[in-house]
Amino acid sequence: MIDAILKTFKITAQHSGVSTGLKWLPANGDTLTSSSPVDGKVIATIQAASRENYDAVVATAQEAFHEWRMWPAPKRGEVVRQIGEALRRNKQALGKLVSYEMGKSLQEGYGEVQEMIDICDFAVGLSRQLHGLTMHSERPGHRMYEQWHPLGITAIISAFNFPVAVWSWNSMLAWVCGNVCIWKPSEKTPLTAIACQRIVEEVFAANQVPEGVCCLVAGNRAVGEWMANDTRIPLVSATGSTRMGKSVGSAVGARLGKSLLELGGNNAIIISQDADLDMSLIGAVFGAVGTAGQRCTSTRRLIIHESVYDAFTAKLVKAYGQLRIGNPLDEAVHVGPLIDQDAVAAYLDSIEKVKQQGGTFLVEGGQLQGAGYESGCYVKPCIAAVQNFYEIVQHETFAPILYVMKYTTLQEAIAMQNDVPQGLSSAIMTLNLREAEQFLSQAGSDCGIANVNIGTSGAEIGGAFGGEKETGGGRESGSDAWKAYMRRQTNTINYSTHLPLAQGIRFDL
Structure with missing residues (x-):
């Protein structure tokens, strides 16, 4: 199967990155x-970019920008439309x-490609709506308005967990805005990036x-550091850990560049005493x-009202007992492997810290071994009863560890939800309108995403995606996220026969 797919995208066993x-x-x-966590087999080797390669790519991108920015935005949108059609043909x-x-x-793999298709559709419409505002001037015979221009090169640093979708969120919008893109994919998932590059280059x-x-520079951490420190790149969009984001943000900020950061989350669902528990279960388990x-x-924390805590955790435990863990290419499987054995080690370390800090497990975790688990990357999803203030609970572990805790009042629950360094996604499960509105009010969730009666996981293309605090503050995808890829310019035109100054200032000669 994999050999046929590699052939489809003209990917060789040893390929340039x-x-x-x-x-x-x-x-x-x-x-x-590139090794698959599914079975541990090496898929292919990729030759990464050297500094010489990187500089050559940047120079080519700079030259391309001068021409690409002059294409009418709807014409750029037509190219993106064709990319969407190509993705439809290659979705499987x-x-x-x-x-x-x-x-x-x-x-989920198919779903990720569908996100790419959806953002292409969004970007095509956007290509005819890159609008500014008009304002009334205080000076007679003057007209004021604002317009938006492309920035230049957009550098995109993507993470392994969404190896193609997040790149598309950035690139499709950047392209219709008139920018050119240089993509550094995760060193853990370079083949999917090469496949996308093959699709785009034909279009x-x-x-x-x-x-x-559309440029690709596969490589390790050094390539991202080159991007962050490169004054030729006005915008760096980086998705990954908070630690990585702080490094990128400080380097880009030091040169007064712009950064768009999508970093860690520590997402919670509040389960109210007025929740539909069956519906809540679906959101919590998938999340x-x-x-x-x-x-x-991913849902890391469940903050459950004390009156329904026992009933809901019983449902959770039963649901976890029905999870099927194994080869993710089997459509009957719910849970696939972690990305690599380093991720497994972090998962096991977090379990030990939970125990050391006083937590107890409702569903025990552990690494899976034996037939079907030869890669060493498969683990058991687990559930731990904890306190929100535990150090390990404040930390994001990229693994299926779910923390559960009790609350008494909604104000207490919201305070617990907000009392972590991260601020990406949040949700409340309740049929009580007052509770829902309080959760969404200025005194409610402090996250960039706040949902009612759906989980924390996933997002629609139409809304701006991103979070606050240590999540970085960036916004990608829908709404007016396109403005991050452009520079604003205010214009004033004097069509009178005089030159009056603003604020009534007189300067007579």
């Missing part, structure tokens, strides 16, 4: 090895490659898009175990 969109360069950096193959290289379930070649609009707990929006 550097492309200018229309040309693959002989890469001479380190060698990256790309979705399977995502699942096999990253380890998420096959349905770009057919439309005579200039070389350098906690989907992608094996490796989503930035």
Whole structure:
């Protein structure tokens, strides 16, 4: 199966990881090895970008920007429309490659490609709506308005857990805005990036898009550091850990560049005494175990009203007993592997810290071994009863560990929800309108995403995606997130025969 998919995207066993969109360069950096967490097998090796490769790509992108920005936005949108059609044709193959290289379930792999298709559709419409405002001038015979111009190069640093979707959120919007893009994919999932590059390059070649609009520079941490410190790159969009985001943000800020940061989450669902417990169960379980707990929006904490705590945790324990763990390419499987054995080690370490800090397990965790688990990356989703203030609970572990705790009043629950360093996604399960509105009020959730009667995991393309506090403050995808990829310019036109000054100032000569 995997050999046929690699052939579909013209990926060889040893492949360059550097492309200018229309040309693959002989890469001479380190060698990256892509191994599947599904079975532990090496899929291919990738030759990463050297500093020489990187500088050549940036120079090509700079040159391309001068031409690409002059294409009418609807014409750029037409190119993105064709990318969406190409993704539709390749959805099955790309979705399977995502699942096999990253380890998420096959349905989630298909879903990730669908997100790419959806953002293409959104970006096509956006290409005809890059609008500014008009304002009345205080000076007679003057007109004021604002307009938006592209920034230049958008550098995109993506994470392994959504190896293609988040890149598309950034690139499709950046392209219709008139920017060019350089993508550094996660070193853990380079093949999906190469597959996307192959899809895009065919569309770009057919439309005579200039070389350098869509660039790929696979590599390790050093490539991201080059991007963060490069004054030729006005915007760096980075998705990953808070630690990584702080490093990128400080480097970009030091040169007064712009950064768009999508970092960690420590997401909670409040289960009210007025909740529909059956519906709540679905949101909680999928949120906690989907992608094996490796989503930035994964549900990490359940804050449960004391009156329904016992009943709801009993439902949880029963549901966890029905989870099927195994090969994610089997559509009957709920939970696939973690990305690698380092992730397994972090999971096991967190379990030990829970015990050391006083937590108890309602569902025990552990590493799975034996037939079907030879890669060493499979673990048991577990549930721990804890206190919100435990150090380990304040920390984001990218694994299927779910913390449960009790609350008495809604104000207490909201305070617990907010009392973590991260601020990405949040939810309340309640049929009480007053509780729902309080949760969404200015005194409610402090997260960038706040939901009622749906879980924390997942997001729709139409809304801006992102969070506050140590989540970084960035916004991607829908709403007016496109403004992050452009610069605002205020224009005043004097069509009178005089030059009056603002605020009535007189300067007579």
